Amino acid sequence: MENIIEISHVTKDYGRGRGVFDVNFFVREGETLGFLGPNGAGKTTTIRQLMGFIRPDSGKLSVMGRDCFKEADKIHALVGYLPGEIAFIDSMSGMDFIRFVADIKKMNGLGRAQELIEMFELHASGKLKKMSKGMKQKIGIVCAFMNPDTQVYILDEPSSGLDPVMQNRFIDLVLNEKKQGKTILMSSHMFEEIERTCDRAAIIREGKIVAVEEMEKLQAGRQKMMEVTFASSDMAKAFAGEIHGAQYTEGARKVSAKVGKELDTFVKKAGRYTVTDWNVQTQSLEEFFLHFYGGEEGKV
Numbered sequence: 001m002e003n004i005i006e007i008s009h010v011t012k013d014y015g016r017g018r019g020v021f022d023v024n025f026f027v028r029e030g031e032t033l034g035f036l037g038p039n040g041a042g043k044t045t046t047i048r049q050l051m052g053f054i055r056p057d058s059g060k061l062s063v064m065g066r067d068c069f070k071e072a073d074k075i076h077a078l079v080g081y082l083p084g085e086i087a088f089i090d091s092m093s094g095m096d097f098i099r100f101v102a103d104i105k106k107m108n109g110l111g112r113a114q115e116l117i118e119m120f121e122l123h124a125s126g127k128l129k130k131m132s133k134g135m136k137q138k139i140g141i142v143c144a145f146m147n148p149d150t151q152v153y154i155l156d157e158p159s160s161g162l163d164p165v166m167q168n169r170f171i172d173l174v175l176n177e178k179k180q181g182k183t184i185l186m187s188s189h190m191f192e193e194i195e196r197t198c199d200r201a202a203i204i205r206e207g208k209i210v211a212v213e214e215m216e217k218l219q220a221g222r223q224k225m226m227e228v229t230f231a232s233s234d235m236a237k238a239f240a241g242e243i244h245g246a247q248y249t250e251g252a253r254k255v256s257a258k259v260g261k262e263l264d265t266f267v268k269k270a271g272r273y274t275v276t277d278w279n280v281q282t283q284s285l286e287e288f289f290l291h292f293y294g295g296e297e298g299k300v
């Protein structure tokens with residue numbers, strides 16, 4: 001599969017350790033890639049370079065083979081872009097702004113705008129200056145997705161400011177685009193959103209990419225908290241003795257343990273006794289990242 005978005009050895013140094021440094025990753029055709037990292041890690045700086053708004057100090061960025069800085073106009077026409085913070089013209093109504101963006105995109109008409117307005121229950125006729133953050137975000141989403149011919153999306157924290165119902169609608173929208181083979185790069189703080197939509201995730205910390213992983217691999221690496229109840233306390237005690245790090249209280253029938261890769265061994269060992277109940281809690285992706293990438297540099 002061809003790489004639609006390529007970022008190779010990109011550095012933008014703002015001084016005092018701020019910026020992005022030797023950033024390297026790509027997004028394949030038809031892939032959805034999640035771009036994750038804490039506040040100030042460099043997600044927006046990377047995305048703004050992809051849109052040609054900032055020139056990298058060194059390195060190269062391209063979308064569909066076009067240089068992002070030199071051919072910024074073509075990139076703007078090609079990409080469905082949702083900025084982290086949208087610069088609105090406050091005197092316009094929401095609808096005026098949508099029309100204005102459709103003109104910039106050289107669209108004939110408003111494409112799918114009406115469908116998206118309904119999907120996100122947006123009242124677009126009001127003035128932008130009177131709109132809440134969530135309503136403005138919905139306008140941004142309509143503008144990014146309204147051209148049905150768009151093949152590539154670059155989205156900076158797309159669901160920020162949306163309530164949970166609308167966040168779910170946004171996930172449905174992304175999954176639908178994905179089904180049509182579109183290529184998507186999106187930054188997010190919402191782990192659930194990334195988990196439900198992305199094929200891979202690139203993780204950035206302090207301006208450097210610390211990991212680019214298949215989502216499945218990230219999910220498989222997550223620990224599970226197992227809580228197994230046995231028919232007798234003797235069984236629970238004997239089982240706890242076989243499991244490294246198991247939590248067991250004398251006389252109880254319940255054993256808890258964190259289980260990672262050794263899941264199969266754990267299940268088979270438990271199966272030698274009579275199990276009366278079994279609870280599993282999977283570590284959230286957020287906890288997983290904090291565990292693996294939250295520590296000192298060089299830990300990854």
Ligand SMILES: Nc1ncnc2c1ncn2[C@@H]1O[C@H](COP(=O)(O)OP(=O)(O)OP(=O)(O)O)[C@@H](O)[C@H]1O
Pocket residue numbers: 014018019037038039040041042043044045046084
């Ligand atoms: N124009 C600029 N001049 C100086 N420093 C900047 C500039 N733009 C960004 N930075 C700094 O570069 C670093 C990366 O910022 P960036 O906005 O890319 O992070 P982010 O990952 O998008 O964070 P957030 O999740 O908070 O949006 C931060 O330390 C920020 O203060």
